[in-house]
Amino acid sequence: MTSIIFRTATRYMFPPMLVFSAYVLLRGHHYPGGGFVGGLFAGSAFSLYALAFSVAEARHILRMDPRDVTAAGLAVALLSGLPPLFSRHAFLTGTWWALPLPSGATLDIGTPLIFDIGVYFVVFGVLLTFVFSLGEE
Amino acid sequence: MEVVLAIVIGALYGGGLYLMMRRNLIQLIIGLGLLSHGANLLIFTAGGLRGDVAPILAEGATKFAVTPADPLPQALILTAIVISFAVTAFALVLFLRTYQTVGTDDVDEMKETDT
Amino acid sequence: MTLLPALPIVVPLAGAVLCMLLRKNIAAQKAIALATSFLILLVSLVIMAQTKDGTIAVMHVGGWRAPLGITLAIDMLSSVMLLLVGLLAVGVSVYTLFDLDAPRTRFGFYPLMLILLMGVNGAFVTGDLFNLYVWFEVLLIASFILLALGGEKPQLEGSIKYVALNLLSSALVLAGIGVLYGMAGTLNMAELAHVVQQGERGGLVTMVAVMFMMAFGIKCGMFPLYFWLPASYPTPPAAVTALFSGLLTKVGVYSLIRVFTLVFSTDPEFLHALILWGAGLTMVSGVLAAAAQYEIRKILAVHIVSQIGYIVMGLGLFTQLALTGTIVYLIHVIIVKTNLFLVAGAIKRIKGTYELRALGGLYKEKPGLSILFIISAMSLAGVPPLSGFFAKLTLIIAGLRMESWAIVATALGVSLLTLYSMTKIWAYAFWKPAPEPLPDLDPMPRAKWLAFLSPMIAFTVITIALGVCAGPVFDYADAAAGQLMDPEIYIGAVLGGAD
Numbered sequence: 001m002t003s004i005i006f007r008t009a010t011r012y013m014f015p016p017m018l019v020f021s022a023y024v025l026l027r028g029h030h031y032p033g034g035g036f037v038g039g040l041f042a043g044s045a046f047s048l049y050a051l052a053f054s055v056a057e058a059r060h061i062l063r064m065d066p067r068d069v070t071a072a073g074l075a076v077a078l079l080s081g082l083p084p085l086f087s088r089h090a091f092l093t094g095t096w097w098a099l100p101l102p103s104g105a106t107l108d109i110g111t112p113l114i115f116d117i118g119v120y121f122v123v124f125g126v127l128l129t130f131v132f133s134l135g136e137e
Numbered sequence: 138m139e140v141v142l143a144i145v146i147g148a149l150y151g152g153g154l155y156l157m158m159r160r161n162l163i164q165l166i167i168g169l170g171l172l173s174h175g176a177n178l179l180i181f182t183a184g185g186l187r188g189d190v191a192p193i194l195a196e197g198a199t200k201f202a203v204t205p206a207d208p209l210p211q212a213l214i215l216t217a218i219v220i221s222f223a224v225t226a227f228a229l230v231l232f233l234r235t236y237q238t239v240g241t242d243d244v245d246e247m248k249e250t251d252t
Numbered sequence: 253m254t255l256l257p258a259l260p261i262v263v264p265l266a267g268a269v270l271c272m273l274l275r276k277n278i279a280a281q282k283a284i285a286l287a288t289s290f291l292i293l294l295v296s297l298v299i300m301a302q303t304k305d306g307t308i309a310v311m312h313v314g315g316w317r318a319p320l321g322i323t324l325a326i327d328m329l330s331s332v333m334l335l336l337v338g339l340l341a342v343g344v345s346v347y348t349l350f351d352l353d354a355p356r357t358r359f360g361f362y363p364l365m366l367i368l369l370m371g372v373n374g375a376f377v378t379g380d381l382f383n384l385y386v387w388f389e390v391l392l393i394a395s396f397i398l399l400a401l402g403g404e405k406p407q408l409e410g411s412i413k414y415v416a417l418n419l420l421s422s423a424l425v426l427a428g429i430g431v432l433y434g435m436a437g438t439l440n441m442a443e444l445a446h447v448v449q450q451g452e453r454g455g456l457v458t459m460v461a462v463m464f465m466m467a468f469g470i471k472c473g474m475f476p477l478y479f480w481l482p483a484s485y486p487t488p489p490a491a492v493t494a495l496f497s498g499l500l501t502k503v504g505v506y507s508l509i510r511v512f513t514l515v516f517s518t519d520p521e522f523l524h525a526l527i528l529w530g531a532g533l534t535m536v537s538g539v540l541a542a543a544a545q546y547e548i549r550k551i552l553a554v555h556i557v558s559q560i561g562y563i564v565m566g567l568g569l570f571t572q573l574a575l576t577g578t579i580v581y582l583i584h585v586i587i588v589k590t591n592l593f594l595v596a597g598a599i600k601r602i603k604g605t606y607e608l609r610a611l612g613g614l615y616k617e618k619p620g621l622s623i624l625f626i627i628s629a630m631s632l633a634g635v636p637p638l639s640g641f642f643a644k645l646t647l648i649i650a651g652l653r654m655e656s657w658a659i660v661a662t663a664l665g666v667s668l669l670t671l672y673s674m675t676k677i678w679a680y681a682f683w684k685p686a687p688e689p690l691p692d693l694d695p696m697p698r699a700k701w702l703a704f705l706s707p708m709i710a711f712t713v714i715t716i717a718l719g720v721c722a723g724p725v726f727d728y729a730d731a732a733a734g735q736l737m738d739p740e741i742y743i744g745a746v747l748g749g750a751d
Contacts, residue, residue, distance in 0.1 A: 036219060067360075071272030078265055084315075091258045093315035130226040134233065153423075157416065165412075169419050176426035183434025210433065213382055217426055220389045224422075227393060228415055231400055235408040247409040 002052075010052035017045035025120050026113075035116035039123025047131045055135040058128075066128035073121025080114035142182045149175030162232045162242040166225065173221040177214045184210030256302070257311035257324040259295045260334050260373035264288060268366035278357050282349055285362040289345040292369065293338030296331065303331045306731060308745035310379075318379070318746050319440035325379035325746050328732035329579060333376045333506055336586045339714070340498045341369055343707035347594055348491045350704040351601050356401050356489070364401075365495065368394035375503045379746055381432065381439045384507060385425050388471070392418055395500055398492050399484060410484035417480040421470035428463040431456070442746035445514045445739050454519070461516040461523050465530075468511070472504025474564060475533035478557045482541065485553040490597020493549065497556050498590040502582065505563050509578065512567060513736040520570050528568025532659050535561030535666040542673045548596045548606045548681065551673055552589070555632070558666060559585045562647060565659060569650050575733035577646030580725060584631070584639040584718060591628045591711035595621065598704065599681065604693050608677065612686030622682045624708045629674035631715045634667045639718035642726070 021041035028034025050058035059065075084093035096110040149171050156168030184207050192205035236242050255262070267288030274280045303309055309326040312318060326334070344365070352361060371391025378384050400411040433439055435456055436447040448457055470477040481501070485493055508527075516523055538558025545551045563585065566578025598621055599614065600606055615622045631638035634645075644667060651660040696704060718725055735741055 065275075067272065067275060071269055071275075071363075074265070075269045075273070078262070078269060081262075085255060090312055090315045091255050091262070092313050126223065127226070130230060133230055157420070162412070165416060169416065169423075172420070172423040173426070176423045176430065179427050180430030180433065183430045185434065210430075213429070213433070213439075216382070216386060220386070223393060224389065224396075224419060227396055228419075231396065231408070231411055231415060234400070234403055235412055238403060238405050238408050244412070247412065249406045249409045 007052045010048050014045050014049055017048070018042055021045065021120075025116060028116055029110075029112060035119030036123050038116075039120040040127065042120070043124045043127035043131070046128055050131060050135050055132050059132065062128070066125045066132060068125070069121050070125030070129065073118045073123075073125055075118070076121065077115050077118025080111045080118060083111055138186050139182060142178060142186075146175050146178050146182065149178065160244045162236065162244065165244065166228055166232060169228065170221070170225055173217065177217050177221075180210050180213055180217070184213075255311075256295075256299060257309045257326050257377055258313065260292065260299070260337075260377055261370055263291050263295055264366040264370040264373065267291075268363045268370065271363040271366060272360070275360070278354075281357070281362045282345075285366060286342075286345045286349070288366055289338070289341035289369075292341050292373070293335075296334035296338040299326055300331045300335055303328055304728065304731075306735065306741075308735075308742060310745055319438050319443040322383050323379040323440060323442070323746050324377045325442070325742065326377050327735050327742060327745075328728065329506070329509065329736060330376045332579065332583065332728070332732065333502070334373060336502075336583060337369060337372055337376070337499065339711075340495065340586065340590055341365075343590065343594070343711060344491055344495050346707045347494070347597070347704075350700075351597055352489065352491055353402075359401055361398070361401065364394050364398050367391075368398065368495065368499070372499045372503055376506060379441050381441055381444065381511075382429055385422070385429060388425065388503070388507075389422060391500065391503065392422070395496060398495075399488055401492075402488065404487070407487040410487040413480045414484035417470055417477075421467045421477075424463055424467035424470075428460050428467060431460050431463070435460070440746065441510070441514055442743040445517075446743055446747070448515055448518060449739075451518055457516065458519055458522060461512070461519070462526070464511055464516070465508070465523070465527065468504050468508045469530065470504075472501045472508060472564070473534075473557050473560050474530050475537050475557075475561070478534070478538070478560075481557060482550065482554050485556065486547070486549040490549070490593055490600060493553065494590045494593035494597070497553070497593055498586045501556060501560055502586055505560060505582065508564065509567055509575075509736065513575070514739050514742060517570075517739060524568050524570045526568075527564055528656065528659055531561045531565040531568045532662045533561075534558065534564065535662055539666045539669040539673070543669060543676075546608045546680075548599065548608060548611075548677055549593070550606075551677060552592050552596060555670065555673065556589065558670065559589065559632075561666070562644065562663065565663065566647055566650065568659070569647075569654050569656065571650055571654060572730070572733045572737045573653065574647065574650035575736050576726065576729045577643060577650050579729040579732050580639075580646060580718075581643035583725065583729075584643045584715070587711050587714050587718070588628045588631050588640065591708055591715065592625070592632065594708050594711070595625045595628065598708070601704075602692050602694055603690050605690070608680035610687065610690070611681040612684045613682075613689075615682040617692070620705065621708075624705065624712050625682065626678060627712050628715060629678060631719070633671035633674050635671075637719045639715050639722075642719060642722045646726075 021038045024033040024041055025035055025038030046058050046062060049061065081092040084095045085091065087095065094110055094112050096108050098106040098108055100106050153168045153171030153175060156164045156171065187204055190203055190205045192208045239247060267284055270284050271281045299309060303326055311324045313322045313324060368391050371387050371394060374387035374390065375384055378387060396411065396415055399414060400407060429439060432444065436444050438444055438447065473481045485496060512523065535558045538554055538561060542551045542554040545554060563578050563581050566574040596606065603611060605611065631640040634640040644663065648660050648663055
């Protein structure tokens with residue numbers, strides 16, 4: 001798996017894949033997409049990198065242990081359920097805030113988005129945990 | 138359409154169970170995968186194959202003009218796919234470890250725990 | 253309070269996340285696991301205080317009302333199960349402080365244990381069939397890893413059988429869910445019950461019911477679907493087996509009880525008779541298989557199967573008295589069985605083996621441990637006045653009232669054989685002189701030894717208390733069984749109640 005074509009292609013494809021994964025994540029609230037698919041995209045970018053170079057190098061550019069990423073994602077998803085409690089709603093009820101932007105428009109940020117970001121990292125972390133442990137045999 | 142899907146589901150179940158009863162670990166895993174695909178397709182079919190439009194109301198409307206697709210079976214299948222993805226990934230790691238430790242991928246050889 | 257019914261899920265999840273974030277710090281993980289376990293126990297006590305008068309605590313997650321969203325509903329059966337999970341979590345966490353090898357702890361025993369507890373709690377509180385499936389998968393994945401952790405040869409072989417059969421059963425649940433949804437258009441258990449009671453699709457309902465019976469039967473280890481259990485349960489360390497034996501099969505049993513009292517209660521002549529047959533055969537095959545074993549852990553593991561038979565027997569008889577017996581038996585067996593596994597773990601800890609033929613003379617050496625063992629073992633066999641006696645007595649009276657002579661005779665006979673197996677362990681490991689004197693592998697100072705034994709002492713005290721103060725326990729179980737026998741209460745609480 002060390003063909004030069006594959007390695008060069010991976011080098012070029014890696015950044016766009018990560019950007020696209022973020023795009024898919026953000027698009028997910030109203031259109032097909034979301035945290036799960038986005039996380040898979042990001043995970044496959046790193047898996048590709050591990051295939052083209054080596055698991056050790058993929059770990060190196062990730063800088064974190066994928067298990068920590070999973071834990072962080074779970075924490076984010078869990079915390080996203082708490083805000084509605086302060087407005088006396090049930091756990092996990094969707095809560096939205098409107099952020100005014102300098103341009104005059106408002107940006108809607110909601111707990112479903114935060115939850116989705118948590119899912120993104122959980123999927124990303126779990127996928128890489130499996131891929132790395134399979135690849136390190 | 139139902140008939141075609143019914144045949145496909147039957148084939149998936151048949152193939153899945155057949156592979157599960159083989160002695161090879163890899164075939165066992167593929168069999169499990171086929172089985173869960175069969176179950177997903179069964180949910181999809183049993184949930185009713187109706188409607189070609191997404192169940193999203195147009196702005197201002199209170200009723201659907203045509204019967205939309207039922208979103209719930211799709212949500213269920215999505216969840217089930219996610220779960221079977223994780224389980225299959227884990228099973229692959231487990232089976233690889235087993236193969237390395239036991240030294241065989243033949244299920245019939247794994248008799249350590251049988252007594 | 254709007255969060256309370258979700259707390260049994262949220263608390264262990266939060267604990268697991270903290271443990272994962274502190275992956276490198278074993279001491280902190282132990283502290284978190286212990287604190288989380290106590291918190292689970294506390295939450296379950298609060299929930300029990302709220303539901304013991306018969307109210308069903310209902311919560312619509314995310315504010316989506318039933319039957320559209322996922323509903324959590326806790327009735328008296330659920331809340332007693334939650335309490336048992338709490339007790340078990342505390343007991344096992346304390347035990348693992350003393351007896352768990354370092355590689356397992358490093359590889360994530362504690363987060364996995366807490367995720368397992370989350371899955372188990374989730375299965376107990378949910379009121380939605382698909383959600384039940386999801387919790388099953390959560391606890392299964394955690395249990396897969398816990399089982400295989402350590403990677404010894406028998407462990408891995410056992411895991412393969414466990415994984416394959418449990419995934420087969422999950423596929424069956426999923427297929428059943430699909431057919432039910434196609435038939436009823438809902439997966440909320442309360443509404444499903446409502447739809448099934450209208451009852452035009454009798455044949456289809458029976459077919460789906462049998463699918464669920466098979467699927468949950470695999471998960472709880474019913475005859476003839478239990479072959480994964482003796483292959484996998486005796487392989488991991490005692491703490492893991494104790495956790496599994498107390499919780500995993502019991503989630504299967506709980507699901508059987510929930511589904512067959514709430515949804516599939518319309519055709520008891522066929523369905524519950526089938527369960528009763530299964531129960532009898534489960535008891536007999538489990539106890540006979542145990543009689544042939546000479547390893548403590550295997551005897552106990554195979555006995556789980558036969559205990560499942562007793563629990564399911566009450567469901568098969570399907571009267572209020574029988575269900576009361578089932579609930580008391582569940583409480584009894586979870587406590588006693590976990591305790592027996594922990595005692596077995598302690599024996600292994602000091603002697604290094606589970607082999608009955610190699611052991612001996614433990615009564616002379618460790619009289620305290622021996623007393624803990626004999627009380628639990630006698631309780632399991634059903635010797636008065638311990639918890640097992642009253643549980644079995646209730647089931648047998650219920651059987652006599654239904655004039656099901658065969659099952660009564662089976663239950664009594666199996667009880668004797670259980671006594672045989674327990675006295676075998678007693679005679680071999682504790683009573684007879686050791687064939688070759690085994691050294692104490694881990695001599696502990698008295699205070700540490702007592703702390704090590706503390707969960708077992710606590711469980712033993714509970715076993716005795718369940719027998720001595722059987723009255724309040726029976727009142728509670730009777731009220732819980734009353735709730736189960738009248739699905740309208742559950743349906744009304746979920747579909748009609750205020751938020």
